[in-house]
Amino acid sequence: MKICVLIKQVPATDKVKIDEKTGTMVRSEMEAELNPLDMYAVEEAVRIKERLKDAHITVITMGPPSASDAIKDAISIGCDDGYLLTDRRFAGADTWATAYTLSAAIKKIGGFDLVLCGERATDGETGQVGPSVGSQMGIPVLTYVSEIVELTDKYVRVKRAIEGGHEIVEVDLPALISVVKEINDPRIPNLSGKLKAKSAQVKNFDAISIEADQSKIGLGGSPTRVVKVFYPKLTRSGQILRSKDPQSAAKALLNFLKSKEII
Amino acid sequence: MPGVWTLAEFREGVINSVSYELLAWGRSLADTLNVELSSVVLGYEIKDVETLFDHGADTVYKVDDKRIEHFLPDSYSNILFSLVKKYDPQIIIASATTYGRTIMPILSTKLNTGLTADCTKLEIGEDGTLLQTRPAIGGNVMATIRTQTRPQMATVRPRSKKPISYDKSQRKVIVPEIEDELFKSAYRWIKFERDESTDLPIQEADVVIAGGRGMKDEKNFEMLYELAKKLNGVVGASRTAVDMGWIPYSHQVGLSGKTVSPHLYMAFGISGAIQHIAGMSSSDIVIAVNTDPDAPIFNVADFGIIGDATEIIRELLKALGDENE
Ligand SMILES: Cc1cc2nc3c(=O)[nH]c(=O)nc-3n(C[C@H](O)[C@H](O)[C@H](O)COP(=O)(O)OP(=O)(O)OC[C@H]3O[C@@H](n4cnc5c(N)ncnc54)[C@H](O)[C@@H]3O)c2cc1C
Ligand SMILES: Nc1ncnc2c1ncn2[C@@H]1O[C@H](COP(=O)(O)O)[C@@H](O)[C@H]1O
Numbered sequence: 178m179k180i181c182v183l184i185k186q187v188p189a190t191d192k193v194k195i196d197e198k199t200g201t202m203v204r205s206e207m208e209a210e211l212n213p214l215d216m217y218a219v220e221e222a223v224r225i226k227e228r229l230k231d232a233h234i235t236v237i238t239m240g241p242p243s244a245s246d247a248i249k250d251a252i253s254i255g256c257d258d259g260y261l262l263t264d265r266r267f268a269g270a271d272t273w274a275t276a277y278t279l280s281a282a283i284k285k286i287g288g289f290d291l292v293l294c295g296e297r298a299t300d301g302e303t304g305q306v307g308p309s310v311g312s313q314m315g316i317p318v319l320t321y322v323s324e325i326v327e328l329t330d331k332y333v334r335v336k337r338a339i340e341g342g343h344e345i346v347e348v349d350l351p352a353l354i355s356v357v358k359e360i361n362d363p364r365i366p367n368l369s370g371k372l373k374a375k376s377a378q379v380k381n382f383d384a385i386s387i388e389a390d391q392s393k394i395g396l397g398g399s400p401t402r403v404v405k406v407f408y409p410k411l412t413r414s415g416q417i418l419r420s421k422d423p424q425s426a427a428k429a430l431l432n433f434l435k436s437k438e439i440i
Numbered sequence: 441m442p443g444v445w446t447l448a449e450f451r452e453g454v455i456n457s458v459s460y461e462l463l464a465w466g467r468s469l470a471d472t473l474n475v476e477l478s479s480v481v482l483g484y485e486i487k488d489v490e491t492l493f494d495h496g497a498d499t500v501y502k503v504d505d506k507r508i509e510h511f512l513p514d515s516y517s518n519i520l521f522s523l524v525k526k527y528d529p530q531i532i533i534a535s536a537t538t539y540g541r542t543i544m545p546i547l548s549t550k551l552n553t554g555l556t557a558d559c560t561k562l563e564i565g566e567d568g569t570l571l572q573t574r575p576a577i578g579g580n581v582m583a584t585i586r587t588q589t590r591p592q593m594a595t596v597r598p599r600s601k602k603p604i605s606y607d608k609s610q611r612k613v614i615v616p617e618i619e620d621e622l623f624k625s626a627y628r629w630i631k632f633e634r635d636e637s638t639d640l641p642i643q644e645a646d647v648v649i650a651g652g653r654g655m656k657d658e659k660n661f662e663m664l665y666e667l668a669k670k671l672n673g674v675v676g677a678s679r680t681a682v683d684m685g686w687i688p689y690s691h692q693v694g695l696s697g698k699t700v701s702p703h704l705y706m707a708f709g710i711s712g713a714i715q716h717i718a719g720m721s722s723s724d725i726v727i728a729v730n731t732d733p734d735a736p737i738f739n740v741a742d743f744g745i746i747g748d749a750t751e752i753i754r755e756l757l758k759a760l761g762d763e764n765e
Contacts, residue, residue, distance in 0.1 A: 358696055
């Protein structure tokens with residue numbers, strides 16, 4: 178079984194702080210990490226590999242040269258090899274152009290039975306790239322997967338976490354699956370994994386090597402445009418009371434709820 | 441003139457209320473553009489189509505067929521694709537639910553057009569194009585996005601607008617003819633297992649009562665459920681509370697959980713880590729109870745109490761009980 182995992186490098190979220198004055202997030206430009214929600218896709222691929230004989234896991238990421246670190250992270254917990262799609266011409270891609278580029282690379286490498294991705298990336302937070310890649314490739318898309326119930330070399334049966342419950346569906350392979358956090362507990366890399374990652378060779382692809390249609394990549398190939406960016410104030414200056422005893426605190430809460438016409 | 445479309449959600453025998461919120465957005469866009477507003481609904485034995493008119497639709501496109509009783513992404517997107525090609529809407533909006541977030545990227549890719557996710561504001565710009573505003577990076581950045589291709593497509597965050605009532609509808613139901621071929625699906629739908637709790641998904645609730653590590657144990661979480669019941673709300677949680685196994689993941693609020701924007705958000709024993717705030721900062725009213733005066737949750741609270749959450753909630757429940765007597 179040939180498995181492909183799509184991963185993205187994002188700004189590290191646990192390194193951010195709120196600026197007291199402006200009430201906005203302060204992000205250090207230097208810190209980047211593998212999208213935390215992609216860890217679940219990587220872990221799931223590794224678990225499949227542990228169950229099946231002859232499984233091979235390739236990770237693909239599109240991003241700046243430094244994104245090869247994300248690939249190494251994935252290799253350190255058990256993925257086999259990785260491709261970094263990096264080219265100035267890819268820059269500024271929206272989800273449509275990103276999905277086009279990723280699917281061109283997937284086709285170029287070829288032969289995948291299963292494509293796994295995260296539910297969404299913690300920076301853009303769209304969750305659109307996965308389903309869009311599946312649509313580009315013309316293969317079935319299974320989103321919000323919380324369990325792979327059954328997987329053979331012919332088909333996959335999954336549980337999807339949707340509003341109000343779980344849905345069970347099945348499709349023949351190849352298929353694309355986006356996973357949610359519920360699916361597993363990602364492992365921590367061990368020493369031999371780290372060593373393997375260190376010496377792993379990440380292959381680079383540019384626009385020419387994936388035979389991309391140049392009019393469909395990067396900012397130029399993106400159907401959407403950001404026209405304005407602004408920073409909302411997150412802080413509020415509410416009233417803070419120190420509770421003398423639970424009764425009076427509850428009373429104050431009750432009065433506040435009444436003043437807001439909630440009760 | 442090409443119109444504005446909303447994708448209504450019909451599932452498990454009911455039209456989901458998010459469909460009405462979408463119509464409120466659609467109505468304001470259609471009125472500005474002076475075009476028709478249509479709602480598209482797919483499913484089997486579809487009921488209550490009337491309510492779509494009551495909430496803003498001029499017309500309804502209805503595809504009612506046994507073969508699409510369940511959500512099959514390929515059949516649904518093929519059918520929608522053929523309808524878009526035939527009727528040529530200029531704007532299509534869907535809710536940012538698991539349905540909307542699945543069908544819209546598949547459809548927009550087929551249509552070779554752009555898609556903006558999880559918008560909290562939609563308006564028509566001076567040049568008549570759709571301006572789509574959405575939060576990113578945990579609500580810390582807002583971006584306004586324009587689509588250069590047609591149709592212009594967006595998903596909209598649940599609860600970003602209140603439904604309206606509408607009495608000028610032409611109440612026209614269009615039942616388009618769909619080729620048999622389009623109903624063919626690669627998906628084998630097996631079953632739906634409903635959650636035991638009858639709770640609304642937390643993203644759709646008006647009131648969210650959330651607990652964190654400061655609630656101390658699973659048993660204390662029962663008080664949150666009790667309070668939620670009294671205030672017609674649902675229970676949310678921090679990741680720590682979920683990781684402790686006090687409550688299932690579907691209740692997690694935050695960067696790696698759900699984003700909620702209820703009218704009232706109450707945080708009991710939640711520190712307010714940035715990843716948590718990312719999921720609740722667009723709530724209308726925030727109340728926090730925490731023993732630590734420096735807890736960051738107080739920075740985003742309209743009303744805060746420094747004190748023991750478990751004791752205060754117990755007293756609050758008592759007081760609410762007394763009031764009802
Ligand atoms: C990549 C990433 C993604 C994440 N995603 C999420 C997410 O989606 N959602 C999320 O919530 N977190 C998320 N986190 C975790 C987040 O950083 C925090 O660790 C988490 O939100 C803390 O939960 P908590 O507030 O319940 O616990 P704590 O931080 O331990 O806070 C408990 C609070 O309770 C107070 N307290 C203690 N006893 C009492 C009492 N008796 N009465 C009142 N108050 C009391 C304490 O003063 C403290 O402020 C994420 C982290 C990372 C790195
Ligand atoms: N640049 C990228 N390279 C590889 N995979 C990506 C990229 N962007 C998004 N993905 C994948 O698509 C998922 C959804 O991302 P997004 O639509 O940006 O929220 C992520 O969890 C990744 O699995």
